[in-house]
Amino acid sequence: xxxxxxxxxxxxxxxxxxxxxxxxxxxxxxxxxxxxxxxxxxxxxxxxxxxxxxxxxxxxxxxxxxxxxxxxxxxxxxxxxxxxxxxxxxxxxxxxxxxxxxxxxxxxxxxxxxxxxxxxxxxxxxxxxxxxxxxxxxxxxxxxxxxxxxxxxxxxxxxxxxxxxxxxxxxxxxxxxxxxxxxxxxxxxxxxxxxxxxxxxxxxxxxxxxxxxxxxxxxxxxxxxxxxxxxxxxxxxxxxxxxxxxxxxxxxxxxxxxxxxxxxxxxxxxxxxxxxxxxxxxxxxxxxxxxxxxxxxxxxxxxxxxxxxxxxxxxxxxxxxxxxxxxxxxxxxxxxxxxxxxxxxxxxxxxxxxxxxxxxxxxxxxxxxxxxxxxxxxxxxxxxxxxxxxxxxxxxxxxxxxxxxxxxxxxxxxxxxxxxxxxxxxxxxxxxxxxxx
Amino acid sequence: xxxxxxxxxxxxxxxxxxxxxxxxxxxxxxxxxxxxxxxxxxxxxxxxxxxxxxxxxxxxxxxxxxxxxxxxxxxxxxxxxxxxxxxxxxxxxxxxxxxxxxxxxxxxxxxxxxxxxxxxxxxxxxxxxxxxxxxxxxxxxxxxxxxxxxxxxxxxxxxxxxxxxxxxxxxxxxxxxxxxxxxxxxxxxxxxxxxxxxxxxxxxxxxxxxxxxxxxxxxxxxxx
Ligand SMILES: [Zn+2]
Ligand SMILES: [Zn+2]
Ligand SMILES: [Zn+2]
Numbered sequence: 001x002x003x004x005x006x007x008x009x010x011x012x013x014x015x016x017x018x019x020x021x022x023x024x025x026x027x028x029x030x031x032x033x034x035x036x037x038x039x040x041x042x043x044x045x046x047x048x049x050x051x052x053x054x055x056x057x058x059x060x061x062x063x064x065x066x067x068x069x070x071x072x073x074x075x076x077x078x079x080x081x082x083x084x085x086x087x088x089x090x091x092x093x094x095x096x097x098x099x100x101x102x103x104x105x106x107x108x109x110x111x112x113x114x115x116x117x118x119x120x121x122x123x124x125x126x127x128x129x130x131x132x133x134x135x136x137x138x139x140x141x142x143x144x145x146x147x148x149x150x151x152x153x154x155x156x157x158x159x160x161x162x163x164x165x166x167x168x169x170x171x172x173x174x175x176x177x178x179x180x181x182x183x184x185x186x187x188x189x190x191x192x193x194x195x196x197x198x199x200x201x202x203x204x205x206x207x208x209x210x211x212x213x214x215x216x217x218x219x220x221x222x223x224x225x226x227x228x229x230x231x232x233x234x235x236x237x238x239x240x241x242x243x244x245x246x247x248x249x250x251x252x253x254x255x256x257x258x259x260x261x262x263x264x265x266x267x268x269x270x271x272x273x274x275x276x277x278x279x280x281x282x283x284x285x286x287x288x289x290x291x292x293x294x295x296x297x298x299x300x301x302x303x304x305x306x307x308x309x310x311x312x313x314x315x316x317x318x319x320x321x322x323x324x325x326x327x328x329x330x331x332x333x334x335x336x337x338x339x340x341x342x343x344x345x346x347x348x349x350x351x352x353x354x355x356x357x358x359x360x361x362x363x364x365x366x367x368x369x370x371x372x373x374x375x376x377x378x379x380x381x382x383x384x385x386x387x388x389x390x391x392x393x394x395x396x397x398x399x400x401x402x403x404x405x406x407x408x409x410x411x412x413x414x415x416x417x418x419x420x421x422x423x424x425x426x427x428x429x430x431x432x433x434x435x436x437x
Numbered sequence: 438x439x440x441x442x443x444x445x446x447x448x449x450x451x452x453x454x455x456x457x458x459x460x461x462x463x464x465x466x467x468x469x470x471x472x473x474x475x476x477x478x479x480x481x482x483x484x485x486x487x488x489x490x491x492x493x494x495x496x497x498x499x500x501x502x503x504x505x506x507x508x509x510x511x512x513x514x515x516x517x518x519x520x521x522x523x524x525x526x527x528x529x530x531x532x533x534x535x536x537x538x539x540x541x542x543x544x545x546x547x548x549x550x551x552x553x554x555x556x557x558x559x560x561x562x563x564x565x566x567x568x569x570x571x572x573x574x575x576x577x578x579x580x581x582x583x584x585x586x587x588x589x590x591x592x593x594x595x596x597x598x599x600x601x602x603x604x605x606x607x608x609x610x611x612x613x614x615x616x617x618x619x620x621x622x623x624x625x626x627x628x629x630x631x632x633x634x635x636x637x638x639x640x641x642x643x644x645x646x647x648x649x650x651x652x653x654x655x656x657x658x659x660x661x
Contacts, residue, residue, distance in 0.1 A: 015566070047533065048532075048533065049532075050530075050532050050568030050569050051532075051568060051569045051570070051573075051574070052564065052565060052568040052569065054568050056530065056532070056568070058531060058533060061525070061529050061530075061531055062529070064529075065529055065530045065531070067568065
């Protein structure tokens with residue numbers, strides 16, 4: 001019966017029992033007045049009650065409402081996939097030597113069914129690093145999910161994986177998906193969608209673990225734990241692991257593979273810190289820190305282009321005015337909602353523009369060759385440790401200009417700055433061992 | 438800090454000096470400012486028949502085509518914000534979201550002139566699967582009378598899945614409750630529904646109420 005496939009390794013809710021007897025459980029478990037959603041783990045409050053007497057879970061409502069009238073049905077994952085005689089990898093690209101080292105390590109840990117972390121700096125090519133391990137897993141007949149907290153990452157990843165594994169059937173699941181669910185060997189989905197699964201995946205790839213609060217969201221922890229087979233394992237991908245993951249690494253509770261070098265093989269520039277007492281008060285009078293002005297003038301004299309990161313959109317105008325006052329000219333300001341954002345970023349790419357003054361929003365996915373990076377107010381709350389490391393990675397992103405200066409101006413050395421420096425130092429120690437310079 | 442029932446973000450509770458001096462319990466904000474602003478109230482001029490927002494209080498194009506004198510008033514514009522609200526409240530069945538519009542509706546009912554409030558019913562199957570009637574869910578203790586019933590075999594496809602042309606030829610879905618005539622005789626009836634789109638549903642309801650001997654029928658919808 002084809003219809004059985006939708007139950008494979010999943011909890012499917014129904015208010016009416018299916019024709020065949022299946023493993024089932026109550027959607028909302030109740031005991032002595034307390035009620036808990038068995039899909040997302042949320043404890044229901046007394047007000048989550050409907051006039052028809054049912055109680056419902058509000059936390060996982062987006063996946064379809066579960067009430068005390070529902071049961072969840074499942075069929076244990078049978079791995080009903082065609083057997084492959086050769087590697088399903090149809091990618092024609094080549095891994096760089098340091099990527100090969102990481103890819104081999106990842107594949108060995110996956111084969112040994114060890115939970116692992118791939119700690120790869122931005123620009124290391126982490127997706128491709130996973131290809132050999134993924135090819136191996138699929139060839140074993142494993143069911144694999146690649147989960148990301150962000151829909152846009154899923155949408156971007158799906159066609160890439162479809163090309164790299166042309167013969168492997170894939171399903172893409174997210175909140176905006178209109179297609180009905182299909183049973184496939186490779187599932188690309190948002191982390192929330194994992195809540196629908198039950199011991200389904202032999203290998204579970206969780207992308208951008210730093211971008212969702214795995215440590216603070218018991219629901220997502222539960223999703224990962226529940227979707228993975230007890231005999232299976234997972235790999236977390238990140239550029240900037242949070243304190244919880246770093247602790248697991250330090251305690252050797254999770255195996256880790258570092259990709260500390262960017263694809264051109266160079267180390268991350270370490271962030272230099274300059275204390276600038278009360279720079280905001282001075283800015284109100286139209287002045288910037290003297291050291292900052294001298295540094296930027298120096299950059300302009302030698303034709304070094306730069307990015308100046310500032311905390312808020314509201315800071316852009318006064319800082320641009322103060323720069324002009326100080327004779328630092330030839331750049332523009334840009335922020336996420338700027339209608340001319342694309343044009344301005346393109347001008348910087350084309351080297352028609354000497355510098356950008358920008359907010360933290362540009363941190364991901366924007367690359368310019370040979371730029372210095374300056375952060376003003378790096379101790380402010382908008383700059384998380386992860387954001388600071390990502391911003392530092394913007395400097396000198398080009399094989400011809402691998403190094404770049406990163407300077408951070410702040411009122412005080414915040415924890416986030418110290419942690420970012422420690423993380424860059426840690427990655428660079430790993431990088432030196434791998435021959436980085 | 439209480440969280441907003443719609444977006445789940447914390448709501449900073451503002452307590453005024455008057456509230457402190459009044460010694461009464463502080464009113465707890467259940468919906469945050471940003472979420473309240475997702476809904477657009479109908480203010481100023483509206484169509485004198487269907488109540489849709491427009492510059493002048495003239496009769497709109499849709500109402501001219503009806504060639505009748507139905508009087509409807511609506512509280513919010515049926516825009517992307519209200520659709521998102523209905524998507525979560527009615528279609529995903531998030532009953533807790535009923536509080537988002539309750540205060541606005543309570544004020545409107547206080548101002549309205551009527552003797553009996555009659556909410557549009559949902560059919561039995563919908564009530565069982567959704568678990569509530571989205572219209573009565575908005576009421577906060579105002580007395581109402583369920584004068585209408587849904588004809589048993591009426592529901593074949595949801596209204597929202599139909600085109601305008603299809604909806605306009607929908608057969609009468611309502612019948613009068615057994616005791617409706619006794620209760621509504623010589624009364625001014627106010628019908629209450631969620632959204633006025635084509636006006637077909639409300640006219641079916643009005644036709645039935647008119648058979649009950651009511652003195653007058655007007656209607657109020659949450660959105661137009
Ligand atoms: Zn739930
Ligand atoms: Zn809100
Ligand atoms: Zn009108």
